[in-house]
Structure formats: structure tokens, C-alpha cells
Amino acid sequence: MxxxxxxxxNFGDKEVLKGVNVxxxxxxxxxxxxxxxxxxxxxxxxxxxxxxPDEGQIMYSKVNYTEMDDxxxxxxxxxxxxxxxxxxxxxSQTVEQNILFPLDMFTKDSQATKMKRVNEVLDxxxxxxxxxxxxxxxxxxxxxRVGIARxxxxxxxxxxxxxxxxxxxxxxxxxxxKLIKEITIEYxxxxxxxxxxxxxxxEIGDHIIYMHQGLKEWEGTNKEIIFSKxxxxxxxxxxxxxxKDAKDMRMLEETGKIDNDRNMDEMIK
Amino acid sequence: MTLFTEFGRYLLMxxxxxxxxxxxxxxxxxxxxxxxxxxxGSLGIVVLISFFIGAVSTLQTAYQLxxxxxxxxxxxxxxxxxxxxxxxxxxxxIVLAGVIGSKIASELGNMRVSEQxxxxxxxxxxxxxxxxxxxxxxxxxxxxxxxxxAGALGIWGGRLAGTVxxxxxxxxFDTGLxxxxxxxxxxxxxxxxxTFAFIISSISAFYGYHVNGGALExxxxxxxxxxxxxxxxxxxDYILSQLLLST
Numbered sequence: 001m002x003x004x005x006x007x008x009x010n011f012g013d014k015e016v017l018k019g020v021n022v023x024x025x026x027x028x029x030x031x032x033x034x035x036x037x038x039x040x041x042x043x044x045x046x047x048x049x050x051x052x053p054d055e056g057q058i059m060y061s062k063v064n065y066t067e068m069d070d071x072x073x074x075x076x077x078x079x080x081x082x083x084x085x086x087x088x089x090x091x092s093q094t095v096e097q098n099i100l101f102p103l104d105m106f107t108k109d110s111q112a113t114k115m116k117r118v119n120e121v122l123d124x125x126x127x128x129x130x131x132x133x134x135x136x137x138x139x140x141x142x143x144x145r146v147g148i149a150r151x152x153x154x155x156x157x158x159x160x161x162x163x164x165x166x167x168x169x170x171x172x173x174x175x176x177x178k179l180i181k182e183i184t185i186e187y188x189x190x191x192x193x194x195x196x197x198x199x200x201x202x203e204i205g206d207h208i209i210y211m212h213q214g215l216k217e218w219e220g221t222n223k224e225i226i227f228s229k230x231x232x233x234x235x236x237x238x239x240x241x242x243x244k245d246a247k248d249m250r251m252l253e254e255t256g257k258i259d260n261d262r263n264m265d266e267m268i269k
Numbered sequence: 270m271t272l273f274t275e276f277g278r279y280l281l282m283x284x285x286x287x288x289x290x291x292x293x294x295x296x297x298x299x300x301x302x303x304x305x306x307x308x309x310g311s312l313g314i315v316v317l318i319s320f321f322i323g324a325v326s327t328l329q330t331a332y333q334l335x336x337x338x339x340x341x342x343x344x345x346x347x348x349x350x351x352x353x354x355x356x357x358x359x360x361x362x363i364v365l366a367g368v369i370g371s372k373i374a375s376e377l378g379n380m381r382v383s384e385q386x387x388x389x390x391x392x393x394x395x396x397x398x399x400x401x402x403x404x405x406x407x408x409x410x411x412x413x414x415x416x417x418x419a420g421a422l423g424i425w426g427g428r429l430a431g432t433v434x435x436x437x438x439x440x441x442f443d444t445g446l447x448x449x450x451x452x453x454x455x456x457x458x459x460x461x462x463x464t465f466a467f468i469i470s471s472i473s474a475f476y477g478y479h480v481n482g483g484a485l486e487x488x489x490x491x492x493x494x495x496x497x498x499x500x501x502x503x504x505x506d507y508i509l510s511q512l513l514l515s516t
Contacts, residue, residue, distance in 0.1 A: 048391050049390075049391070050387055050390060050391070070288075070395065071288070073393070074291070074393040075393075077390075077391060077392060077393030078392070078393045080391055082388065082391045084384045084387065084388060085384070086383055086384055088383060088384040088385050088387065088388040089385075090385055091379070091383070091385075102392055104292070104294075104295055105291055105292050105295050105392065105394065106291065106292070106392075106393075160391075
């Protein structure tokens with residue numbers, strides 16, 4: 001579990017995070033959504049320790065991460081896996097070497113044991129015959145899966161995913177989403193996903209945090225988000241007519257009525 | 270960014286390199302990899318330029334020494350001292366600033382832009398220690414070796430050029446080479462080699478490590494690292510000569 005208390009971060013005069021309070025639960029996919037510039041990337045970078053917050057606390061399983069120095073943080077960092085937007089695979093290393101790297105660095109297991117683990121995680125992300133390939137030889141979706149494999153190879157307690165679906169087609173995005181969800185349940189980890197993708201929100205959003213101008217504007221589940229009355233959230237989620245239609249259809253299905261002034265007859269036609 | 274801010278960040282990077290390695294074996298592996306990249310990778314260019322520098326110095330020294338009262342063996346003496354004192358350490362290091370410096374800056378810059386450095390940080394690895402330190406240590410080990418090789422090849426190139434062009438015989442060159450030899454000059458050349466090796470590797474690592482932006486910024490960091498390294502080499506050359514050679 002990760003608890004964030006009154007987190008603030010400024011860059012010069014610009015207030016990016018203005019006091020965020022949130023709790024991310026274990027075994028759940030916690031999604032951070034929000035428009036560009038709402039502070040969600042800075043929030044995630046503060047959580048993993050790439051940015052030092054100006055005020056507030058980040059508690060990893062009741063341990064205050066913000067007050068630790070780099071040496072003390074190493075212990076918690078070993079429990080963190082992260083999937084980056086661009087996958088961040090090491091270009092000069094093969095897929096196998098990329099996944100072996102954390103094992104080589106932090107374990108004293110035999111080479112055979114490490115290789116067994118590499119093949120296990122590659123199987124888990126449903127990748128075959130790519131061990132000797134370099135990242136440049138892989139598709140975007142495959143790179144993301146290798147990124148996930150590298151992130152989970154040390155059995156982390158926390159998995160961070162920054163825009164896991166950016167640059168992927170809807171079908172591959174779905175595969176990645178399902179993989180993240182399955183891994184979260186299987187390993188009982190606290191997963192935090194930073195995303196713009198509304199499909200992901202509906203598919204895997206056990207706990208959704210909507211950020212607006214550096215503050216948590218709304219939080220809830222993927223069931224609740226459809227019926228939310230929060231104007232800013234609705235403006236963000238249902239930005240297109242297509243999505244507005246989809247929302248109304250869903251409301252109609254579930255409640256038998258819609259609570260706005262749109263012409264339903266026209267929509268049903 | 271002011272010069273002082275930049276220098277402060279440079280010092281902080283150097284300070285940040287000193288921490289207990291997460292895994293000594295992995296650091297050793299990276300160090301050996303960098304020795305290959307820096308040492309073996311620059312061997313060809315060093316051999317080529319040092320040989321020709323030696324050859325050209327012999328020809329140009331002979332061209333300037335027109336007095337019949339000066340023995341021909343003096344040419345070898347001048348070539349030897351010029352190569353040991355200046356050409357081998359300084360000129361070769363300026364070329365290495367281009368070859369190694371741009372490589373280090375663009376490698377680290379690319380790692381920064383593609384979030385590979387962030388990925389290492391999140392794993393709990395001190396990236397300054399793991400990525401920068403082995404490069405500096407490898408440069409400190411291999412560049413002085415390259416300078417010694419450059420000195421030897423430069424003198425040999427000068428001897429060959431002098432003989433082939435008929436300016437002086439091999440015996441005359443060898444006589445000049447062995448007369449009035451000051452071993453301190455070799456020590457001075459090595460001091461310069463270590464200083465320049467540190468300058469090249471640390472400055473280029475600094476600019477690469479702190480790249481902020483995209484592909485264009487990597488190119489800019491690479492160019493800046495070469496320019497700043499060259500200026501720092503020339504400045505250090507002057508200071509070292511003043512401190513160690515002035516009578």
C-alpha cells in the first residue's frame with residue numbers, strides 16, 4: 001500500500017502539485033488520469049523518487065519514503081518495478097540481457113537459476129523466441145512486454161506503469177492492459193498506472209484518481225466513473241460526442257434513463 | 270545557466286560517484302567494457318595520427334634548421350622532445366576529446382532521453398557510480414597507455430620519414446634521440462595524460478548525463494562536451510607547463 005499525504009511540488013514559480021492526498025491499495029490497479037499538464041507524470045516521478053517533493057509524505061507500507069536519503073531508498077527501490085512510456089530497454093543489450101540485468105545486479109543466484117527466471121517471466125508476458133533479439137528488432141507491443149518482464153523479474157511489491165498504451169494499437173493496448181491486471185492480481189502488487197486511455201480506465205481501473213491542475217479532483221472505481229457528476233471529470237472523459245453517446249447508452253442500459261438534456265430518440269435511431 | 274552553476278553541478282556529479290557498489294562484479298564488467306570501448310576503440314586513430322605527427326615534425330624541423338654548424342642529430346632531439354612534451358599528450362588528447370568525448374556524451378545523453386538512466390535509478394542503482402565512474406577510471410587507465418604508444422610511434426614515424434627522405438641516416442637519428450635525454454619529460458607527459466584523461470571523460474560524461482530534451486539536445490551536448498574539453502585541455506596544458514616546467 002502507498003499513502004500520499006499533502007504532496008506538493010513546485011518548479012520555480014510554477015506549482016505543479018498543490019497538495020495531493022491519496023491511498024493506493026495493494027492487489028489493485030490504481031489509475032491516475034488527467035489532461036496533459038495536470039501533474040500526473042510529476043506525481044508518479046515523485047512517487048518513485050525521481051523527483052523530490054517540496055512538501056508532504058509518501059509512505060510505502062507505513063515507511064516514510066520522502067525522508068530517506070538515496071542509500072536508504074535503495075531497499076524500497078528494489079521492491080519497485082517500472083514500465084516506462086518508451087519501455088526504456090537498454091539498446092545495447094538483448095532481451096535476455098535486459099531482463100537478466102536486475103538479477104545480475106541484485107541476486108547471487110546461479111546463472112542457471114537466473115536464466116530459468118528470465119524464461120519464466122518471458123513466458124508470463126507471452127513472449128517466445130525473442131531472447132537473443134535486440135530492442136530495435138521488436139515491435140512497440142513486444143517492447144512493452146519485455147519492459148513488464150524486466151519490471152517483475154525481481155517480484156516487486158509495487159509496479160508503476162507510465163502511459164503503457166502510448167503508441168500502441170487498440171488490440172495490443174488491450175493485451176497490455178490485461179497483462180497488467182493479471183500480474184497485479186497474481187503477484188498481489190500495488191499497481192499504479194498513468195494513462196490517457198479510456199479503454200484502460202474501463203478495463204482495469206479498480207481505483208481511479210483524476211487529477212486536475214495539480215490536485216486530486218475525483219477518485220472512484222471504473223463503475224462509478226460513468227455516473228460521476230463531477231463536471232471537470234466529465235469534460236475530460238466524455239470529450240467527444242461518441243463517448244457522450246456511449247455514456248448515455250450505458251446509463252440507459254443500467255438505470256433506464258439518462259440525466260441530461262440530450263435527445264435520446266435521435267441517439268437511439 | 271551560469272558557469273558557476275554548471276561547475277557546481279559538475280562537482281556534485283563527481284561527488285555522487287563515490288558510493289558502495291551494489292554489485293562489484295557488475296561494476297568490474299562495466300569497467301572492462303569501457304576499457305575496450307575507450308582504449309581499443311581509439312587505438313586506430315591514435316596510431317595513425319601519432320605516426321604522421323612524428324613524420325611531419327622531422328620534415329619541418331629539418332626545413333627550419335638550415336645552419337650547417339648544427340649537427341643533423343639535433344633534428345632527432347627536437348622531434349623527441351616536441352613529441353614527448355607536447356604532441357603525444359596534448360594533440361592526441363585533443364583528438365581523443367573528439368573521439369571519446371562525443372561518444373561518452375552521446376551514449377549517456379541517449380540513455381537519459383530514452384529514460385534508461387531513470388530505469389536504472391528506479392532499480393536502486395547509483396547511476397553516477399555505475400555509468401560515469403567506470404568511464405572515468407577506464408579513461409585514466411587507457412589514455413596514458415595510448416599516450417605512451419603515441420610517443421613511441423611518433424618518434425618512430427619521425428625516424429622513418431627522416432631516413433626515407435634522406436634528411437638524416439638512422440644512426441644520426443638514434444644518436445640525437447639518445448643525447449641529452451631528460452627522463453622528467455616522460456613524467457611530465459604522463460602527468461598531462463592523466464589530467465587530460467580525467468578532463469575528457471568527466472566533462473563529456475557531465476554533458477551527456479545532464480541532457481534535457483530530445484535528439485537535438487544529444488547532438489548539442491556532444492558538441493559542447495568536445496568544445497569544453499578542448500578548451501579545458503589547453504588551459505590545463507598551460508597551467509601544468511607553468512607549474513612543472515618553469516625554471
